[in-house]
Amino acid sequence: SQTIHQWPATLVQPVGSPLSLECTVEGTSNPNLYWYRQAAGRGLQLLFYSVGIGQISSEVPQNLSASRPQDRQFILSSKKLLLSDSGFYLCAWSVYPGEVHEQYFGPGTRLTVT
Amino acid sequence: RKEVEQDPGPFNVPEGATVAFNCTYSNSASQSFFWYRQDCRKEPKLLMSVYSSGNEDGRFTAQLNRASQYISLLIRDSKLSDSATYLCVVNPPPSGGSYIPTFGRGTSLIVHP
Numbered sequence: 683s684q685t686i687h688q689w690p691a692t693l694v695q696p697v698g699s700p701l702s703l704e705c706t707v708e709g710t711s712n713p714n715l716y717w718y719r720q721a722a723g724r725g726l727q728l729l730f731y732s733v734g735i736g737q738i739s740s741e742v743p744q745n746l747s748a749s750r751p752q753d754r755q756f757i758l759s760s761k762k763l764l765l766s767d768s769g770f771y772l773c774a775w776s777v778y779p780g781e782v783h784e785q786y787f788g789p790g791t792r793l794t795v796t
Numbered sequence: 797r798k799e800v801e802q803d804p805g806p807f808n809v810p811e812g813a814t815v816a817f818n819c820t821y822s823n824s825a826s827q828s829f830f831w832y833r834q835d836c837r838k839e840p841k842l843l844m845s846v847y848s849s850g851n852e853d854g855r856f857t858a859q860l861n862r863a864s865q866y867i868s869l870l871i872r873d874s875k876l877s878d879s880a881t882y883l884c885v886v887n888p889p890p891s892g893g894s895y896i897p898t899f900g901r902g903t904s905l906i907v908h909p
Contacts, residue, residue, distance in 0.1 A: 787841070792837070
């Protein structure tokens with residue numbers, strides 16, 4: 683069966699510090715991968731998605747970046763965090779093309795920028 | 797008009813009640829539809845897909861109305877454990893080798909004793 687891992691689970695970082703969040707998927711090949719952010723009391727905001735190694739599409743211009751160095755690894759980074767980067771960061775995977783179109787989410791990383 | 801709209805609630809119902817949520821979407825070419833459940837401070841989890849013919853999973857029934865562009869979720873015999881936020885998700889036609897789903901903001905359900 684497929685599983686998705688994210689770490690760390692929680693993170694407190696000062697403004698201006700760098701960020702690296704990692705997501706890995708097991709049990710599937712060539713998944714589509716997604717990074718979302720959910721601010722407190724808000725909906726899900728798609729940040730990046732990837733259809734393959736090295737292929738990144740950005741949905742929202744900001745100080746974040748994403749990379750996919752391996753098929754089942756997706757990394758979210760920032761060189762300098764802003765207070766507004768605080769939120770719940772979720773990684774998700776799906777399969778395309780295929781019969782199944784839904785996404786499956788990792789447990790998330792709760793980031794607080796102080 | 798927002799792409800996917802949900803009543804944020806909260807819907808506050810007693811145990812055993814039947815409750816229904818609706819969700820409207822703007823893209824008539826949308827291809828697949830889902831309900832997710834999100835508990836407080838947790839990740840969204842797939843509750844059920846929504847098919848044109850309607851589908852049922854235990855106490856949960858989902859319906860799709862393409863003509864009116866809405867989907868619904870009916871929960872019968874509500875349990876305390878049903879308390880959560882329910883997210884409506886709509887997939888437009890794929891783009892660039894991927895589905896880019898649109899999430900509603902969610903409907904909050906509180907089931908009380």
